[in-house]
Amino acid sequence: SYDLTQPLSVSVALGQTARITCGGDNIGAKIVHWYQQKPGQAPILVIYRDGNRPSGIPERFSGTNSGNTATLTIGRAQVGDEADYYCQLWDSGTSVFGTGTKVTVL
């Protein structure tokens, strides 16, 4: 099965930029999506197909995917961005989630 590896946690100062990585073998050849999950809530889609934002998601959220790493970038981080973030892709008839990253805004 295909494995997606994320850092356990990322800390970012208020107003600065957070980058959350998602590592996988030649992941740049696949299409990656990102979800945000706040405590006690269902996840929401924040980036689809590598770098597209659903309606209602701030422009501060962006995504890239190349080589062996996909990256979710959160610009001008706010307290409301504190959450768990998961990458996800479809591979060989299976949908795979990353291990998840907890983002803390200091």
Next chain:
Amino acid sequence: EVQLVESGGGLVQPGGTLRLSCAASGFTFNRHWLSWVRQAPGKGLEWVANIKEDGSEKYYGDSVKGRFTISRDNAKESLYLQMNSLRVEDTAIYYCTRDSFSAWWHYFEDWGQGILVSVSS
């Protein structure tokens, strides 16, 4: 507004069965793939199964293959998950999702609020 409302969860003994339902509204039901995704307490997300618009294609995660069955009723705009031979490790919140699916991608556009399934003796 898309709404996905799960029901049917609860406490069941190991080896038991349970059937989850998801009532959908706010979108053209028979034009979307649908999935079940679960999350064990304090753990990450795990995709369980998905089903094509007309029910003709289904895919399952390895951990539930042969034990769980996904189905849908387009007339009732409902999604189901029949869970047999339940194990303690199936304990999780189960989410119903509306999907975007193609030959190259699959992602979860909208999520229900989730329903808790507890497997314990």
